[in-house]
Structures are given as C-alpha cells and as structure tokens.
Amino acid sequence: MEAWSVHHLSQKAEPILGQAAADDLKTYALRLRQAGLPVIFSLGHLSRITGVDYSLLRATVERRRESANYRMFAIKKRSGGRRHIHAVTGELFKAHQFINTEILQKLEPHVASFAFHADGGIRTCASEHCGAQWLFQFDLANFFYSVNEADVYGVFVGLGYRPLLAFEMARICTTTRLPKHLLPHLWTHRSHKSHGYQFYADRSGAMGVLPQGAPTSPMLSNLVARRLDEKLTEFSTQYGFVYTRYADDLTLSCGGNLPRGMAIGNLHRKVTGIIRKNGFRENLDKTRIAGPGSKKVVLGLLVDGEGPRISKETFKRIDRHLHASEKYGLPDVAKHEKFDSPSGFYNHLAGLIAFVKDVDKVRWEEFHARFSRLQSPMNSSA
Numbered sequence: 001m002e003a004w005s006v007h008h009l010s011q012k013a014e015p016i017l018g019q020a021a022a023d024d025l026k027t028y029a030l031r032l033r034q035a036g037l038p039v040i041f042s043l044g045h046l047s048r049i050t051g052v053d054y055s056l057l058r059a060t061v062e063r064r065r066e067s068a069n070y071r072m073f074a075i076k077k078r079s080g081g082r083r084h085i086h087a088v089t090g091e092l093f094k095a096h097q098f099i100n101t102e103i104l105q106k107l108e109p110h111v112a113s114f115a116f117h118a119d120g121g122i123r124t125c126a127s128e129h130c131g132a133q134w135l136f137q138f139d140l141a142n143f144f145y146s147v148n149e150a151d152v153y154g155v156f157v158g159l160g161y162r163p164l165l166a167f168e169m170a171r172i173c174t175t176t177r178l179p180k181h182l183l184p185h186l187w188t189h190r191s192h193k194s195h196g197y198q199f200y201a202d203r204s205g206a207m208g209v210l211p212q213g214a215p216t217s218p219m220l221s222n223l224v225a226r227r228l229d230e231k232l233t234e235f236s237t238q239y240g241f242v243y244t245r246y247a248d249d250l251t252l253s254c255g256g257n258l259p260r261g262m263a264i265g266n267l268h269r270k271v272t273g274i275i276r277k278n279g280f281r282e283n284l285d286k287t288r289i290a291g292p293g294s295k296k297v298v299l300g301l302l303v304d305g306e307g308p309r310i311s312k313e314t315f316k317r318i319d320r321h322l323h324a325s326e327k328y329g330l331p332d333v334a335k336h337e338k339f340d341s342p343s344g345f346y347n348h349l350a351g352l353i354a355f356v357k358d359v360d361k362v363r364w365e366e367f368h369a370r371f372s373r374l375q376s377p378m379n380s381s382a
Contacts, residue, residue, distance in 0.1 A: 028162065032160050040165060043057055046168075050094050052092065056090075060172055061168045063176055065092075066177040067177060069090070070087065070089060075348075076340070084179055088214050109223065109226065112243050115222070116219055116247070120246075122358060127303075130303045132242070133255055134253060134254045134289075135289070135290040135303075137249065137289075138271060138282050140250065141281045142182075144210040147220065149207050152169075174210060174211070175208050176206055178209070221247070225280070235270065239259045240259055241253060318349070324336075342377035346374075
C-alpha cells in the first residue's frame with residue numbers, strides 16, 4: 001500500500017481544485033484508510049499502484065481486450081459435466097491480484113458462508129450439520145455467471161469507492177467472453193440488479209459476469225451473495241434450522257422433527273423464493289432431501305456421526321485411480337475415464353486427494369505418497 005500524507009494531498013489539491021473539492025478528496029481518502037482499504041482515486045492511479053499499463057486497463061474497461069485477457073478451457077467436474085475456466089493472462093492478472101489481496105481479502109463474508117476464505121473449509125461447513133435428522137440441499141445454478149458487473153459495482157461503491165472507479169474496477173473483474181451456449185447469461189439480469197447502473201450499461205444491454213478462475217471472483221461471489229445468506233439465515237433461525245453455504249451449495253438441517261406447519265413442499269417453496277428474490281436460480285436437478293434413517297452427506301462428507309467423515313466409496317475411488325495409474329500409466333487411465341487429456345485427469349485426481357487432507361490425515365499421507373510417485377504430465381511433456 002502506498003505511503004503518503006492526507007494533509008499533503010489536501011494542501012496540494014486546494015490551489016488546483018478549490019477548498020470544497022480538496023476537502024471532499026481528503027474525506028474520501030480518510031474514509032477508505034479508516035476502513036483499512038487502499039486509497040485509489042482513478043483508473044490512472046490504479047495503474048500506477050499496480051504497475052499495469054494504463055492503456056491495457058482502459059481497453060479492458062471498454063471491453064476491447066476480452067479475448068486477450070482470458071484463456072478459456074473446460075475441465076471435467078467430479079459430479080459430471082464440464083466446468084469452464086477463465087485463466088487471467090498477462091498484466092491484467094496483476095490488477096486482479098491487487099484487488100483481491102488489498103481489498104477483497106480484507107473483508108469478511110457472512111458467517112454462514114464457508115468457501116473461499118481462511119476460516120471456512122469443507123470440513124468446517126459439514127460439521128455444522130452433524131447429527132441432523134433432516135437435510136435439505138439446494139444448488140445455485142451457474143453461480144459465478146449469476147453475478148454481473150452491476151453487482152460487483154455495488155460491492156465497490158458500498159466499500160466507499162467513487163462510482164466511476166467502482167464501475168472501472170467492476171469491468172476489470174468481469175468478462176463478456178463466454179462459451180456460446182452460456183452467452184445468454186450476459187442478458188439475464190433483472191431491473192433491480194441494474195438499478196443505479198444504467199449510466200454505465202452497455203448499449204446492447206449485455207453485462208459482464210464473474211470469470212470462474214479469476215483471483216477476484218471467489219470473494220466477490222461471497223460478497224454479492226451476502227444478502228442471500230442473511231435472508232436464509234433469518235428464515236432458518238425463525239424455524240430452528242441450521243443454514244450454511246459453500247459457494248453454490250446451500251444446506252439447511254434440523255436435529256429433530258420438522259417444525260409444526262412446515263411441510264417439505266412448503267419449505268422448498270420458501271427457500272427457492274428467497275433464492276430467486278436475491279438474484280439467483282436453483283438447479284432443480286441437484287435439490288436433495290434426506291430424512292430420518294437415510295444417508296446424510298454434505299459436500300461429499302458423511303455427517304451421521306460425531307464429526308464429518310469420508311465415505312468408503314470415495315476412498316475406494318481414489319485407490320482405484322491410483323492403482324490403475326501405477327499399473328497402466330496416466331495417459332491410458334485418462335483415456336479410459338474419458339478425460340480430454342492426461343493433465344486433466346492428473347488435476348482431477350490431485351483434487352480428490354486434497355479433499356481427504358482436511359478430514360483424514362493418515363489416509364491423505366498414504367494417497368499423497370503414492371500420487372507423488374506418479375510422473376506429472378506437465379513434466380513428461382517438457
């Protein structure tokens with residue numbers, strides 16, 4: 001963060017801008033400093049702080065570098081299907097890192113949010129639901145693409161940044177470059193989301209969305225979803241439920257019988273209504289209900305005991321992948337498992353093993369040792 005005196009700023013600004021404007025500038029700087037946030041006056045100032053070329057930032061704000069700013073690729077999801085990743089390229093990555101480290105990571109998400117910050121985690125989140133008799137699980141459809149530049153603008157304005165700069169940072173943190181089948185998300189915002197943003201809106205009505213894979217997207221998604229968390233926590237507290245959100249996974253649970261007058265269908269309607277009123281949509285295919293006597297799983301962890309634990313099926317799956325890779329090699333196993341490349345399968349297996357680390361250190365050490373002996377596809381192609 002830059003070191004300078006607010007008094008010097010005011011003294012130098014007054015002869016140029018006048019007393020009123022200089023005082024306004026000083027107040028703006030003091031408020032941001034008192035909030036522990038970096039003082040940024042303009043896009044040019046952001047360029048100087050980050051060392052990113054101004055013309056690149058300006059072109060990004062004007063949506064003239066969409067193809068150059070992101071490398072897009074798809075990866076296979078554990079649950080099936082494909083996830084599209086935007087890797088920020090070149091100098092723009094420095095701007096994303098600065099915004100994430102110096103601004104976003106200094107903010108706290110809602111207490112019910114357990115993803116993308118140091119105090120959260122899958123195990124911590126699942127622990128909240130151990131011993132539950134009822135589980136109600138909802139999935140937010142296209143979570144990152146549901147957060148648009150007007151939402152991000154609202155975050156930065158809410159922190160105290162000036163509207164024009166908030167708009168420029170919102171443009172830096174969002175993209176209009178999506179796979180063809182996802183392009184409709186650029187036009188799915190509703191009027192209440194774009195209220196107060198009309199001055200900056202694209203003539204076509206398109207609004208950039210969070211790029212999944214950018215450093216700024218995880219915490220921005222948490223901050224934008226804060227109102228959703230507040231409303232669902234309020235609802236859950238009223239009826240005696242425990243509510244958590246891990247990225248796009250929402251879970252409500254109760255330790256005994258359902259509250260009087262709260263039938264399953266009624267609860268489902270109320271929760272989906274809250275989700276929709278707060279700018280998101282539920283993925284109907286992933287709604288899950290587990291009642292007394294049925295298997296209880298939260299974020300892939302069993303929660304039917306004192307603490308969360310990994311299922312035998314998950315351990316067997318990892319062991320099977322490792323055994324096959326040791327015997328036949330990563331390329332053949334990747335092909336058999338229908339991955340696009342050995343590196344895609346390698347990263348998938350690494351993710352499965354990392355999932356074990358926070359829950360079962362002994363098994364993780366065993367899996368990690370075996371995984372470390374496999375030849376990385378990245379090294380073999382070098």
